[in-house]
Amino acid sequence: MPSYAIPLSTAFIWFTVLSFLGTVPWTIYQYRKYGYFNIWRNLVFFSFIYYCLTAFFLVSLPLPKNRNDIEFKHHIYIQLKPFNFLSDFNTIPGFNPYQLKTYPKLLKSFIFLQVLFNVALLFPLGVYLRFFFKKAKKWYIALPIIFGVTLFFEVSQLTALFGYYTYPYRLFDVDDLMMNTLGGMIGFFLAPIFLFFIPSRDQLHQKDEVYSSDKVASYGSQLLEVILTIMASQLVGSVISIFLFQGNYTYLSQLVMGGIFMIVLPFMGSKTTIGGKIIKLKLLLPDNKRLQSLIYRFILIYAPSIVSHTVQSIDSFYSDRTSVIFFQLLFFFITLIVWIGLSVIIIKDWVQKKNTVFFNYLSRVTFIRK
Numbered sequence: 001m002p003s004y005a006i007p008l009s010t011a012f013i014w015f016t017v018l019s020f021l022g023t024v025p026w027t028i029y030q031y032r033k034y035g036y037f038n039i040w041r042n043l044v045f046f047s048f049i050y051y052c053l054t055a056f057f058l059v060s061l062p063l064p065k066n067r068n069d070i071e072f073k074h075h076i077y078i079q080l081k082p083f084n085f086l087s088d089f090n091t092i093p094g095f096n097p098y099q100l101k102t103y104p105k106l107l108k109s110f111i112f113l114q115v116l117f118n119v120a121l122l123f124p125l126g127v128y129l130r131f132f133f134k135k136a137k138k139w140y141i142a143l144p145i146i147f148g149v150t151l152f153f154e155v156s157q158l159t160a161l162f163g164y165y166t167y168p169y170r171l172f173d174v175d176d177l178m179m180n181t182l183g184g185m186i187g188f189f190l191a192p193i194f195l196f197f198i199p200s201r202d203q204l205h206q207k208d209e210v211y212s213s214d215k216v217a218s219y220g221s222q223l224l225e226v227i228l229t230i231m232a233s234q235l236v237g238s239v240i241s242i243f244l245f246q247g248n249y250t251y252l253s254q255l256v257m258g259g260i261f262m263i264v265l266p267f268m269g270s271k272t273t274i275g276g277k278i279i280k281l282k283l284l285l286p287d288n289k290r291l292q293s294l295i296y297r298f299i300l301i302y303a304p305s306i307v308s309h310t311v312q313s314i315d316s317f318y319s320d321r322t323s324v325i326f327f328q329l330l331f332f333f334i335t336l337i338v339w340i341g342l343s344v345i346i347i348k349d350w351v352q353k354k355n356t357v358f359f360n361y362l363s364r365v366t367f368i369r370k
Contacts, residue, residue: 032280040199044131051124058121058160059170060154068166077158079173085115118179119186122146126187127194134201136189146184150177217281217367219350222357225367226301228275233258251309258302263294276367284366297363306340310337 032037042182058236064071085272092109108114154177157170162172175364217225219261241247261274269288272283311331339348344356360366 017341038204041204044128044198048128048370051128055121055125056153064165064167064169069169075170077168077172079171079175082174082178084173085111109123115175115179117174119209122180122184123187125149126189129189130182130188130191131195139188140186142188143181143185146188146205147177147181150180150184153180156254174279201344205237208243216355216370217369219354219357221279221281221369222360222367223346224279224299225275225281226357226359227272228277228278229261229273230301232260232274233261255302255306259298262289262298262301267291268293280368280370282370286369293363293365295361297365300359300362304342307338 026042030042045316046143088111089106089109092106092111093111094102094105125146126142129145130136154172158168158172159167160166234254235256237257238250241250241253241259245253266273266283266285270277272281275281276283286354311334314331349358356366
């Protein structure tokens, strides 16, 4: 089991990074296509990424110490005898296939657990394929996919990660091909037991059809619009800071770009923000207070950030005076309270299923779906 800890932990770390990088574009795609963020669809999507990473790392890690590790030069690379693991069972001390009382020793042996692991490795893939194909009669499509995946794993081992290493460090085993494929097909046929707890693809599509334009954007999409707009302003502001001010005034540049993206462009006639354009949201403003609403909204959104930046500037001032240290701590706790309060308001409103984020509600700004 310790040998599996590294692949599992590595997969978890990479999954965290990839899921973070994939969250924004996938969420954008969801909103643009369906007009809402489907939790179940994304749960299946991200769990599939994690499973693929875990499976690949389990058959690939740990890696050799270096690319030309001669330790593996004279190793056996291929095992082409089908059911060779049955003869390996006979090497287990104390096990006799004709004596039932010796089978506990078989079940506890590493050889049996390795076979069991090979069956379990592609079991989830069969479940995922059944989710996508829906019907058991499409097993003839699932079978070559499952076999192709296990063949890919075995070839990656035989070729030392497709030539990256000089010598193969894992065994190409025909038994692994058979057990992986068997496990995948078992998962495919037993999938309804597990899929019973999540909505089917047909149910997800029925919910997708409810989407229509000209409706008030969902709470989540309003938050996503702000996140995308802020990300764009930070990116552009950072670039401007680097090229025009040699990396200085970064926060000020980002703040100015945030004002341009949230106030100037919508007021000048773009009818939405940068984030709203990305996820297809239209901005509606009060007829008589368009500019005031945009400015008020910008202040509400950026106030916590401005407070944080101000406190950082104060904290950077070093002094031994008790009064200065006291005010630095005071401002720190004020910042902490501001961010905690902001988080509590957003989460509370989301849990209570309110239609509008507080900064849009207070500034009388409305986003609707295009």
